[in-house]
Each structure stands twice: as structure tokens, then as C-alpha cells.
Amino acid sequence: MTRYYNGYEQHLVALDCIVFGFDEGELKLLVLKRKFEPAKGEWSLMGGFLGKSESLDEAACRILSQLTGLSNIYMKQLLVFSDVARDPGARTISVAYYALIKIDENDRLLAETYGAEWVPIKQLPPLIFDHSQMVEKALEALRRRTSREPIGFELLPVKFTLPQLQSLYESICGELLDKRNFRKQILETGLLVKLDEKEKESSKKGAFLYKFDHNKYNSYVEKGFLFQLKVKSGHIIKGNNSLQV
Amino acid sequence: MTRYYNGYEQHLVALDCIVFGFDEGELKLLVLKRKFEPAKGEWSLMGGFLGKSESLDEAACRILSQLTGLSNIYMKQLLVFSDVARDPGARTISVAYYALIKIDENDRLLAETYGAEWVPIKQLPPLIFDHSQMVEKALEALRRRTSREPIGFELLPVKFTLPQLQSLYESICGELLDKRNFRKQILETGLLVKLDEKEKESSKKGAFLYKFDHNKYNSYVEKGFLFQLKVKSGHIIKGNNSLQV
DNA sequence: AGCCACAAGTGTAAAAGATACACTTAAAAA
DNA sequence: TTTTTAAGTGTATCTTTTACACTTGTGGCT
Numbered sequence: 001m002t003r004y005y006n007g008y009e010q011h012l013v014a015l016d017c018i019v020f021g022f023d024e025g026e027l028k029l030l031v032l033k034r035k036f037e038p039a040k041g042e043w044s045l046m047g048g049f050l051g052k053s054e055s056l057d058e059a060a061c062r063i064l065s066q067l068t069g070l071s072n073i074y075m076k077q078l079l080v081f082s083d084v085a086r087d088p089g090a091r092t093i094s095v096a097y098y099a100l101i102k103i104d105e106n107d108r109l110l111a112e113t114y115g116a117e118w119v120p121i122k123q124l125p126p127l128i129f130d131h132s133q134m135v136e137k138a139l140e141a142l143r144r145r146t147s148r149e150p151i152g153f154e155l156l157p158v159k160f161t162l163p164q165l166q167s168l169y170e171s172i173c174g175e176l177l178d179k180r181n182f183r184k185q186i187l188e189t190g191l192l193v194k195l196d197e198k199e200k201e202s203s204k205k206g207a208f209l210y211k212f213d214h215n216k217y218n219s220y221v222e223k224g225f226l227f228q229l230k231v232k233s234g235h236i237i238k239g240n241n242s243l244q245v
Numbered sequence: 246m247t248r249y250y251n252g253y254e255q256h257l258v259a260l261d262c263i264v265f266g267f268d269e270g271e272l273k274l275l276v277l278k279r280k281f282e283p284a285k286g287e288w289s290l291m292g293g294f295l296g297k298s299e300s301l302d303e304a305a306c307r308i309l310s311q312l313t314g315l316s317n318i319y320m321k322q323l324l325v326f327s328d329v330a331r332d333p334g335a336r337t338i339s340v341a342y343y344a345l346i347k348i349d350e351n352d353r354l355l356a357e358t359y360g361a362e363w364v365p366i367k368q369l370p371p372l373i374f375d376h377s378q379m380v381e382k383a384l385e386a387l388r389r390r391t392s393r394e395p396i397g398f399e400l401l402p403v404k405f406t407l408p409q410l411q412s413l414y415e416s417i418c419g420e421l422l423d424k425r426n427f428r429k430q431i432l433e434t435g436l437l438v439k440l441d442e443k444e445k446e447s448s449k450k451g452a453f454l455y456k457f458d459h460n461k462y463n464s465y466v467e468k469g470f471l472f473q474l475k476v477k478s479g480h481i482i483k484g485n486n487s488l489q490v
Numbered sequence: 491a492g493c494c495a496c497a498a499g500t501g502t503a504a505a506a507g508a509t510a511c512a513c514t515t516a517a518a519a520a
Numbered sequence: 521t522t523t524t525t526a527a528g529t530g531t532a533t534c535t536t537t538t539a540c541a542c543t544t545g546t547g548g549c550t
């Protein structure tokens with residue numbers, strides 16, 4: 001096939017996936033102990049190599065599904081890392097992808113089956129090579145994208161409560177948000193459907209479940225509507241029954 | 246060197262540069278007629294291949310400088326294009342970069358020397374392969390980034406007038422802006438330095454020249470300041486001496 | 491049965507920011 | 521001297537964002 005472009009260098013093209021999940025009110029990352037040399041046994045992202053007859057998007061899906069059994073996952077290309085010496089095993093370039101996973105929906109044990117582990121993002125161990133940089137960049141991208149597109153829902157179960165959603169946004173942007181303002185804003189989009197069920201795990205009163213209306217969102221997008229969540233300057237919420245006279 | 250990772254496919258890694266310039270009040274793109282097969286003679290972006298001992302950023306700079314003589318240019322990685330059949334010449338993946346150039350500063354003839362041409366973005370000819378898609382994505386990225394970072398200045402000469410700057414922003418976002426609001430907003434940042442000189446090409450009165458204060462910007466950024474230009478819903482400006490009773 | 495503890499849920503007023511808008515000024519050309 | 525052209529300037533209205541505190545529902549405890 002390579003009739004043209006003779007004489008140019010060929011390269012190993014790796015892929016690494018930054019896999020985000022949200023569980024127990026925390027943003028988490030899926031990491032695993034590397035099973036081969038070099039750096040065998042150290043913590044790393046999920047990775048693999050680009051094959052002959054697949055696009056990068058296809059390869060990213062393949063790798064994620066081989067290593068976790070998951071499919072039909074939100075994935076996005078992030079950035080290529082290409083320092084000449086980034087991987088001591090060989091000269092490789094690595095295309096980083098990030099993925100958003102609904103942890104609840106999938107068997108939480110699945111990860112362990114494959115030797116992977118969900119680690120809170122605040123307690124990440126050191127990762128091999130430039131993987132920590134990749135995580136850093138992925139977090140920035142996630143923050144940016146979250147405020148422009150309704151991708152937060154990819155991290156929650158199909159049915160979720162508003163307190164859950166708020167907590168998710170707070171974990172992503174690293175700031176507390178005002179409950180009333182948050183609700184007002186998110187409900188104003190008209191994209192959430194209130195269900196008749198309540199979730200009662202996290203409180204006695206229970207919180208109503210909602211669904212995100214993908215169809216409505218898509219038709220809005222076609223009409224030029226822009227999802228925008230102003231998740232900027234949150235503040236510590238005070239004055240909640242902390243004083244009693 | 247490749248002691249590890251044996252048996253994995255190697256790939257040709259191309260780079261393509263979307264080179265933006267701003268001239269005669271228009272956003273322009275640098276394109277050239279391809280000098281080799283396949284698709285010889287057709288319009289394409291500037292491209293090349295990743296070498297053995299260079300990072301992608303280095304390669305992108307090298308390619309731009311080989312093909313235009315320019316160096317010290319703002320460049321940013323955009324996205325990798327990797328469809329299996331994207332290039333009929335061979336299976337390649339291509340990392341797209343976009344660059345912002347101050348056309349005035351550099352010899353405008355330079356382009357021609359190298360067989361390249363500045364084409365207004367609204368009159369782009371069809372480009373080979375997936376290059377038109379790349380341009381599309383680059384424009385989106387430029388629009389997004391322009392509103393979050395002061396990169397517009399990379400497209401203007403070091404000294405510029407406010408009408409020039411406004412016209413640049415209008416070309417990028419594709420909408421007319423209100424003169425007074427634009428000036429207020431951009432001057433409020435405190436990042437423009439008014440000079441004592443006037444530029445008198447485009448009007449009899451002449452417009453004052455300004456410089457962008459990079460140092461100040463950098464120190465602001467360290468303090469957490471965020472550049473934000475709200476360049477959203479512009480409108481057609483009416484009422485300017487168009488009626489005379 | 492009643493009380494307590496806990497998180498869910500709800501509205502409004504003040505402040506900040508964005509928008510719309512029209513005339514004056516400077517200087518070259520006629 | 522007049523005309524023409526684009527540069528330059530301020531304010532009032534509207535919209536959006538922010539700050540803020542009490543009531544409700546329910547399970548568990550006594």
C-alpha cells in the first residue's frame with residue numbers, strides 16, 4: 001500500500017485513556033498496575049497501540065472495552081504527547097483520550113476483574129511516564145467542556161437527583177455552589193425531566209429523580225441553542241441552621 | 246532502541262498546519278499547491294512528516310519554517326485525523342496544528358516564493374483529503390480560544406489600532422460588534438498601552454496605535470485573572486449618518 | 491406517639507454586567 | 521472654506537448573576 005511517502009520514518013502510536021467516574025460524591029479515575037515492561041507493576045493509565053486498520057477513535061474504544069468490558073462510552077480525543085523520550089521502552093507518540101463512565105450502571109467489580117482500580121482524583125498515586133500530565137490536561141478539558149456541553153450526565157446514572165448533579169459539578173470545578181442558584185439554572189434549561197420516583201439512600205426525606213432529555217437537547221442544538229452552565233465563582237454556603245438562639 | 250513493544254504496527258505520522266493570517270480586514274489562510282503525488286497540483290495545507298528525533302511541536306515549527314521561512318510563531322496542536330482511508334497515498338495519521346501569523350511583519354511575498362498563497366477564508370478552494378475538515382475544526386478552536394485568551398494579537402502587527410482590532414474580532418466571530426462597547430471592554434482589561442503615534446492609512450483623522458502588554462498579562466494570569474472577551478451577539482450598527490432630511 | 495435530626499426543597503431583592511444608541515472631532519481632499 | 525471620512529466618546533435601560541434563610545418530609549430514637 002505504501003507506494004508514496006517512502007523514506008519517511010514510521011512510529012509506534014500508543015493510546016492512553018483517562019477514564020473518569022463519579023462515585024460516593026467524588027470524581028475518580030480508573031488506573032491499573034502495568035502488566036509488562038518497562039515500568040511493570042507501576043500505576044498507569046489504560047493504554048494500547050493503534051492497529052493497522054482502525055482509526056484512533058476505534059482503537060480507543062477497543063482498548064477501553066478490552067481492558068474493562070465496557071462499551072458505548074463517551075470518549076473524546078484530548079492531545080498527543082510526543083516528547084522523544086517520553087517512554088523509555090521505545091520512541092512512541094501517545095494520543096490521550098478521556099472517557100466518562102457511569103460507574104453505577106456497570107459492575108463495580110468489573111474494574112477489579114481486570115486489575116484496575118477506581119482512585120479518587122485527589123489521591124492519585126504517581127503515574128508512569130507523562131501520564132500525570134495527561135490527567136492534568138484531561139481535567140482542564142473536562143472542566144472547560146462541562147461548562148459548554150451537558151456531558152456531566154455521562155458520569156451519572158440515567159436517573160439521578162439534583163443534589164447528586166450538584167455534587168458532581170462541585171467535584172469537577174472544585175468549588176461549592178449555591179443550591180438554589182444551581183437548581184434554578186439547571187432547571188431553566190428545560191432539559192431535565194422530573195420523575196415520580198425518589199431516591200432515599202442519602203436522606204430520610206428522599207430526593208426526586210430526574211432524567212436528562214437527550215432528544216430535546218439535540219433538537220435545541222440544531223436550533224442553535226447553547227448549553228451554558230456558569231459554574232464559576234462558587235462560595236461556601238453559610239447560615240444553615242448552624243446557630244440556635 | 247525498540248526493545249519493548251515488538252510486534253505492534255508502526256505508522257506514518259503526518260502534520261498539517263492551518264496557518265491563519267489577517268490582512269486587508271479579512272481572515273486569511275495560507276494554502277499551497279501540492280508538489281508531489283498523490284493529488285499533485287491540488288490545493289492543500291502545509292504538511293510534512295514527523296521525524297525520528299523530534300516532538301510534534303518541534304516538527305510543526307520545522308515544517309512551517311521550511312515552507313515559509315517564518316519562525317517564532319504561535320502554534321497549537323488541534324486534533325489528530327486518523328481515518329484509515331484519509332490519505333490515498335498510504336495509511337497515515339495526521340496531527341493538525343494551527344498557527345497565527347502577523348502577515349504585515351513578514352515579507353508578504355515570502356509566501357509566493359514558496360508557492361504558497363494567502364486566501365480569504367470565505368473563498369477557500371476545495372482542499373485535498375480531509376484538509377477542509379481540518380480548517381473547519383481550526384476555525385472553531387480559534388473562535389473558542391479567542392474568547393478565553395488574548396491570542397488575537399498574534400494576528401496583528403505589534404502596533405495596531407482599535408478599529409483594526411475590532412475588525413479582527415469581527416472576522417473571527419463572523420459578527421459585527423458595537424464600537425463603544427468593544428472599546429470599553431477591551432480597554433477595561435488594562436492590557437492595552439496607548440502610544441503617541443497614529444496610523445493614518447485608513448482614515449484622514451488617523452487612529453491611535455496601541456500595544457498589547459504581554460508582561461502585564463502574564464503577571465495577571467499568575468494572579469488568577471482570566472481574560473474574557475464577550476464576543477457573542479453582535480448586531481448591525483445603524484443610525485450612522487445614513488439618513489439626511 | 492412524639493420528638494429529633496437530616497437533607498430536600500423553595501423565592502426575592504440587590505448588585506453587577508451587558509446592551510442599545512448619536513453626536514463631536516480631526517484632518518485630508520476638493 | 522467646505523465636504524467627506526472614519527475615530528472617538530458616555531449614559532440609561534435591561535438582563536443576568538449573586539446573596540441569602542426558612543419550611544418540608546421522613547426515618548429513627550425514646
